[in-house]
Amino acid sequence: MARAAAVGRTGFTSSAIWIWLIALVITLGVPFAIAVWKHQGDARRISLTMAWLPMLWNVGGLAIAMQIMPDIMASALRGQGAWIAEDQFGESHSATRVMSALGHNVADVASPRPDEDMTQSRGGSLLFTDVGEVDHGKALSVPFAEEGTAILMDVTLRGPGTELQMPYLFDTGASYTTISSSTARKLGIDVPDDAPTLTFNTASGPRESRMVHLPVLQLGQVHIPGLLVSVCDACVNERTEGLLGLNVMREFFVQMDYKNKRMQLLPRITNTRPNRAYDIEPVVELKVEGAAEVWLGRVRWTVLVRNRGTAPLAGVVPVVKFTDGPTLRGAPIEAIAPGQVGRSLVEGKASLEGTKTDTKGHYTLGLVEAYW
Secondary structure, three states: OHHHHHHOOOOOOHHHHHHHHHHHHHHHHHHHHHHHHHHOOOHHHHHHHHOOHHHHHHHHHHHHHHHHOHHHHHHHHHHHOOHHHHHHHOOOOHHHHHHHHHHHHHHHHHOOOOOOOOOEEEOOOOOOOOOOOEOHHHOEEEEEEOOOOEEEEEEEEEOOOOEEEEEEEEOOOOOOOEEOHHHHHHHOOOOOOOOOEEEEEEOOEEEEEEEEEEEEEEEOOEEEEEEEEEEOHHHOOOOOOOEEOHHHHOOEEEEEEOOOOEEEEEEEOOOOOOOOHHHHHHHEEEEEOOOOOOEOOEEEEEEEEEEOOOOOEEEEEEEEEEOOOEEEEOOOEEEEOOOOEEEEEEEEEOOOOOOOOOOOOOEEEEEEEEEO
């Protein structure tokens, strides 16, 4: 409790010093005074008593405090239950994870919470949302080409060097928009040999493609900043310079009018910066620091996020998704420069209430939020 009260204050104030002094007197000073009074200066017997009396004294004190002020005790145990082990061994050590699990479980007994926190939810799609509001004033109406067998549209690509307008093919089977290596050069986009790669299934079999960051893509009056695009020279032909994939189409509500051979794109209205987790996840490397241990049904993992791309990342929020269990959000990572690693603490229960799912080893890592 002293730790929780002290860290809640700014700076090393006199109030914080007094909190620590009072805590030391209660937890160690009182048992020592009792041992001295009981054994009348016998150093050997005093030292033997101090081996067990402080622990018994403090356990009894905690039990009484939990009956008198359960909410305060539970809050202190959840927030600071592992701080001694964390300071001594680090946040990814087994001792830290065990102490954290014990603190949370004792806190749950003292003051149960129906919903542990807002970081837990049942696993599912984290990428697509409902239709929401759309901007009819910026709607695009695109005619079908070749008697309904293709949908072509003019797209403006903007890179560090210049911008280009070129015809693109709308492809519902493409997860990501493509550019050719020639277009990348003209736009001033570097395609390093060690760029992140993805494997795609095509009509001619699996194909591996390097992925790069495109600063801006424009359709009509709609600007889409920060996209991950696939470098694909095989996607270019005499009619089109590339494919428009789902990472562009997910920015619109798409209506297909087959009778009149037209497609209408209605851009979604949002007042916030667009979440690019779908585009950014393929360019990061995610792993749990240390062993992925589950103690007393809980995890306290540090997820490492390495930026393998060429653009800096911001507001990165990793998630741990357990099979047939919850999805736990990590703490936001403010920024990750290219080639650097960010750290995010993920805490929570590894199974849903009322289930006996064995989650050990059955999890995947992903991103729920990330921004260019």
